[in-house]
Each structure stands twice: as structure tokens, then as C-alpha cells.
Amino acid sequence: MASPQRISRVRGQLLRELTDIVGRMKDPRLQLVQVVDVELSADMSYATIFVSTLGNADDKKQALQGMQRGLGFIRREIAQRMRLRYAPQLRVAYDDTAARAACLTALIDSLGEAQHG
Numbered sequence: 001m002a003s004p005q006r007i008s009r010v011r012g013q014l015l016r017e018l019t020d021i022v023g024r025m026k027d028p029r030l031q032l033v034q035v036v037d038v039e040l041s042a043d044m045s046y047a048t049i050f051v052s053t054l055g056n057a058d059d060k061k062q063a064l065q066g067m068q069r070g071l072g073f074i075r076r077e078i079a080q081r082m083r084l085r086y087a088p089q090l091r092v093a094y095d096d097t098a099a100r101a102a103c104l105t106a107l108i109d110s111l112g113e114a115q116h117g
Helices: 004-024 057-069 071-081 097-116
Strands: 033-040 046-053 089-094
Touching: 004 033, 004 046, 004 071, 033 057, 046 057, 057 071, 057 089, 071 089
Parallel strands: 046 089
Antiparallel strands: 033 046
């Protein structure tokens, strides 16, 4: 098992590489996809990629499908770019933190207007 410092370093490098790889992919479903975070297992054999996208639920679904289809390519690129014994198995998850934050901000704003109005 890797030390927490090594996991943190690898996670940071993995996030940078994934952002670059996904940004260069030609799949039109991935045009508005942004890699938000990466979670790495303690033994560094699995990585969960958290992505976010602008648009509606259908855009989200299309983006996740595009990412799923590209996981083999992404893993191969990671193996070539990073010096790891084994490239981690990749999983994709949607991160809706930005949407929830916007919803909460709107709710707080509406409460403020109700008090002043």
C-alpha cells in the first residue's frame, strides 16, 4: 500500500493528465465535460473520475456515455504519460456539486429577498 503522500502526489498528477486528455478527445459529447476531481484507491489500482458538464439531464447522460466509451483510450494515455507500475482501472461518476451550489445560492438569495421585500 502506498503512503498518503504518494497517493496525494499521484492523484494530483492524474488529475492534471486527465484534464488534458479529456480536453483533447475528439468525441463531440465531451466538448463541455470538465474533470472536477479524481479519487484514488489506497493501493492505486482504481481511480474514480468525477466529471461535470453544462446543460440538461440529456447532456449529462451523453457526456457520461462518451466518457465510458473513452475509458480504454484514457487509461492507455495515462499508462504512457505517467510512471506507474500499473495504470489504474478507471470509473466515471458525475459530480453535481456545481448544480447543487447554484440551487443553494438561489435559495439563499430568495430568502434574502423575502426578508427585505
